[in-house]
Structure formats: C-alpha cells, structure tokens
Amino acid sequence: MERELKSVSVSFRVSPRFKELLACAAAVERRSQTNLLEMLLFAYCERNGLAGADAIERKKSQ
Secondary structure, eight states, X not given: OXXXXXXXXXXXXXXXXXXXXXXXXHHHHTOOHHHHHHHHHHHHHHHTTOSSHHHHHXXXXX
C-alpha cells in the first residue's frame, strides 16, 4: 500500500447504531475510528481486486 502524502476530509451520515458499533470496535482494536474504517476498506478492496485505479475501472466496465 502506498503511503498517502495528504489526507482529505470525508463526511457522511450513519445511524446511531453504526456509530456506536464503530466506536466499540475501534476501542476493542485499539484503533481510531478512522483507522478502523481505512483498514476495513483496504482489506475489502484487496480481497475483491480493487487495489489500484486500473482495477476499479475494470470493475466499473463489467
């Protein structure tokens, strides 16, 4: 995985249950909520062949 040089802000709405579960899971894993979401998304992308921009374009065209 490439090291990002800059971070960007992302904002989205979630249910209270999602927020509570995210906080709980992050605490159990001793991670920040942002780090937990990043880890989960990167793992999903890796499992599904979405590791790079070219892979994302291939998935879109299927």
